[in-house]
Amino acid sequence: MSKDITVVEPKKIKIFVGEVVSDKMDKTVVVTITRTVKHPIFGKVMRKTKKYKVHDPLQQATVGDIVEFFEGRPVSKTKYMYLSRIVQKADADMMAKDSE
Numbered sequence: 001m002s003k004d005i006t007v008v009e010p011k012k013i014k015i016f017v018g019e020v021v022s023d024k025m026d027k028t029v030v031v032t033i034t035r036t037v038k039h040p041i042f043g044k045v046m047r048k049t050k051k052y053k054v055h056d057p058l059q060q061a062t063v064g065d066i067v068e069f070f071e072g073r074p075v076s077k078t079k080y081m082y083l084s085r086i087v088q089k090a091d092a093d094m095m096a097k098d099s100e
Contacts, residue, residue: 013070017087018052020065028079029054029061031069053079064090 022030034049054061054069061067066088074080 015068015070015084016052016081017066017068020061020063020067020090021051023056023059023062025053027055027057027059029056029067029083031067031081052081054081054083055079056083061086062090 016031016033018031018033020029021032031052031054032049033052034047036045036047038045052069054067055075061083065086067086068084069081070084071080072082
């Protein structure tokens, strides 16, 4: 009797890059991704944005940061993304202008 060995390939992880727009929640940041698409009939180039709630357990991301995150198992009803790394920190000058 020979045993068949099945090799299970791991799922490819989808990695996204976006900008943090809110960090008011505990261990969660809201990140927007903006992409441009061409309308299939009219041909007009449009901008589409989508917001994701991203799990940030160390609370290191702040508003204006460019972050990289990936899809994983759900943490809550609407949160299924995890923070991978901060690509670019927000400028302090921009933050001062926004608070005025």
